Amino acid sequence: MTEIIAGLYVSPVELLAVLGAFGLVVARWLPAAARPRVTIGAGAVLVSSAIVLGVVGIRWQMVPVLAGAAVVLPFALRALLPRRTGRPAWRARWWLALPGSVACAGVIAAGPVAAWAFPVPVFPEPSGPFAVGTRVVQWTDPLRPESFTPDPNDRRTVVVQLWYPAQESPAGAERAQYLGRTRAEARTVSDALVRGVGLPGFLVDGVPRARSHAVFDAPVADGGERFPVVLFSPGAGGVRTQNTAWAEELASHGYTVAALDHPYDSAAVVLGDGRTIRAETASTGDRAEDDELAVGWTAIRAADLGFVLTRLDQLDRGEISDPLTGRLDTGRVAVTGHSMGGAAALQAARQDERFDAVIDLDGYPHGATSPSLSQPTLALTQAITPATDPRYVPRLSEALDHSTATSYRLTIPGAAHLTFMDGPLYLPPVPSLVGSLGRAGSPHVVAATSLAFLDSTLRGEPGDLPGLLSAYGDLVTYP
Template identity: 45%
Template sequence: MSDALVIALSLTVVVLVIGTLTPLRRRWRLLGAGWAAVAVGIIIVAATEPRWILIPLALASTLGLLTGVIRSRADAAQRGRSSLVSAAATLAGITAVGGAALAAVAVWALPTPNLPRPTGDFAVGTSILQWDSGLPEPGTADPADSRVLVAQLWYPAPEGGSARRYLPDSIVPDALANQAGLPEFLLDGVRFGRTNSVADAAMADGDHPLVLFSPGLGGVRTQNSAWAEDLASHGFIVAAVDHPYDSAAVVLDDGTIIRSSLRTTGDDALDQQIADELAESRADDLIAALDQLQQHIATPRVVAAGHSIGGAAAIIAATNDDRFDAVISIDGLPRGGQPRVPILAIVAGGGTGSIESDARYDAALTEVLARCGTRRVAPGAQHLSFTDAALFLPPLPSLIGEGGRTAGIEFARTETLSFLADTLRTGDDRCGP
């Protein structure tokens, strides 16, 4: 849905309600054309991207039209001074303006996410892969269960083709809303989001470094699509992995939906232990993804990356497997591991909100970066600033950080490309004893 169209329709409704105060002779000429335009606009939006925001907008339009009818009939009958009629028209008009304002504010606060245009020279393709990893499935009680992994790839591609929707069905957006404790309808715009990636496009010729990405706790493979698309436009292959029973929802090829089983216990020590185990399991997933992808993709260099606990998993994966040439941890508390490769730690300058947690984070980062790490702090950024969530959640500084919706994404993109250019260009990516 064009958010701009919804805002324009909302403003038009307000103008038309005010227009009911114009002289009767000119009123219907003005209002007739205006309400017809609003009706057509609402029909267009409803046919293309039906969202809950249409409900207050349609209500506002109906009440606005009713306001005009009441005033016009009263004026025609020369009863414009009737207190009852005037009160009814005023109430309808105020409610119409309120509904229009609600629609405009809602589409501003919870917009349809449109990913920023990539800055590289390549077009971007995307594909989804699924395979049996052969790993035991820790999310079930059956020791015979094998872990099925799903990954989405973004890669450099030739020009041509239509970009895919961000999340074309409601399963994952609804799961993300449930996880955040929000009504599902509030995030209904996410499934209409627009990307810059062409589904199943051919891959551009050449050798392309591979970046394996693990999302945040409960996060999904698409959560850093803007970052991934930009890297792909600069010649990288990015493979983001869904982690079954951890990611909010994982949809398999056969339609099976694996939902997150994550729960807090209320015991901080136990929750930290569970998080440590999840980071280890995610690291195994990244290594399994590398095993799978290297059977099909000849890539000269490999990078482990992740956001939040995914960053911790990337550090562990690079410690356990020397095929990784570098690590990028995006605002992730390290949970063990000391890889002998360069590490970039991107940190939200807004902090965690806890002095104790900030101190623990700083100490853990200092230790893991001591060998050959780089820390880059994004001023005013929050934990979600670096993810696509900044594009569709309310633009509150405490939620998505300072500087606007794309500031954190731009910071992560710039720092990542600079780090990879310096690290992968030298060919000497092993650090210290």
């Protein structure tokens, strides 16, 4: 698939197909002298583009373009053929042709509109001084049985993707596949995510085609600097790659981000041996029962986060052979998460003092609020509306108010729950779904506030943190 043109959300070949199809519609209304040249040129562009798309793969958004062109093409070509009597080529009267032309133009236009609504995501260019590398590791905890399976010998396994500061890759280096190590894995994960919300898979067929800015297995940045570590847990049913734009931005500023897949909770986890583990967690519809289930799932995630931090510490010390050995500053660690992952981050911080800071991306706190948090915490929340769970803000405030460190709750106007992940990059820009900050604004706000907090808490950089945060929304400081 050729590169997507930023802002248009179509590839150059797709754009040529759209222009060729419109050219056939418009040709009928041109002066007689120009009509043949435009018809032949537009037809040639359309046919050649359709052939190329057939080879590289046709997105569903292009189907109305090709369908509209298929309807108008016979009429356009017929109008070029002279009658046997030698009289001028036949053309329908304008009042008969106008409704057909308008209808075909509308069908063709539906293609670019659909590509805009469900695009191949275009990731923002990381703004930091480092290039970004990425790699995937898989670790099994020998001390924890897998609670989702009946096999007593089955041990808990997690898949972790690392984004880290890297050396600049050569021009033309292949960028990392989004959602997986391969296109096949990306397709498996994408299909599972879509099924989880009850949508037909073809709507987001552009997502597995996307590539981010990181390079798989790029050499670690020169200089010997040790990088603070940020662990990330995705939302319920979410996957390790759901915050790729955020992770790449942090890595470009000198952090190593370790994002987890939680087997049997994440929509689909593809293991190193090729097996795929599907999600088994599901809401029952009963609030009390769902709250109880969420407490258990959050506890498993919190244990996963602690285990991964142990493995990263072993990796840094050389007990696990890895290019990042000696480059991870596991004495400066933040634990973060989105939605249920944010709740898991809060619980992990309560249980493990190795975590130095917490970021909760619009996560409702599940489980006990004791012991009190001893780490500075940043909770980013969507705009609070009458439709918001009335328990959310009081519950979150209770957790932060009992903290023994200065913590913050930042409510971002125009944000929705999916603002805090990559969703705005590939979902329709419906405010109730992804917020109203836009495809460029959403990742910028979430990354900028996260970086300001991490720079202050992990790196001790001086500055007015409350002032920086309050520039993005309504800030409450705790306790």
